[in-house]
Amino acid sequence: LISSDDASSPESSFDSMCSSPETPASGGSPTFPYALSAYGQSAAGACASPRPPKPKMSTKRRIKASEREKLRMRSLAEALHHLRDYLPPDYSRRGQPLTKIQTLKCTIEYIRELSDILNGKSVPWMRRVGSSRHCASYEGTES
Secondary structure, eight states: OOOHHHHHSSSOHHHHHHOOTTSOSSSSSOOOTTOGGGHHHHTTOTTSOOOOOOOOOOHHHHHHHHHHHHHHHHHHHHHHHHHHHHSOGGGSBTTBOOOHHHHHHHHHHHHHHHHHHHTTOOOHHHHTTTSSOTTGGGTTOOO
């Protein structure tokens, strides 16, 4: 509970709890609270609870985690390669494989166009066959 004396004081209760002797919260010489000489004391603060050091992961666990990540990335690369095989040649970039994000965005566009065909809507890509306008907005996007 804050008394009337504490409430009228310019110093908040948090400042009074966390002020260090080097940087008095009230009175004394006007010192910038984050001065380099007192930085370790006032910025880290006496109120900051020290974290226990993170336990090191064992070598075996690290190796297993690394192997799982390699398999995950390999599986993702194979899936994207398989997805690129289903895109028409108009979606490729002059012999260069599409990036991951380009593959996903071009696939979305292609599925949308196929859906339009099935729904009887006009098909803009039929007018663009031979042009390199497919996924042109994704040309600058890298993964």
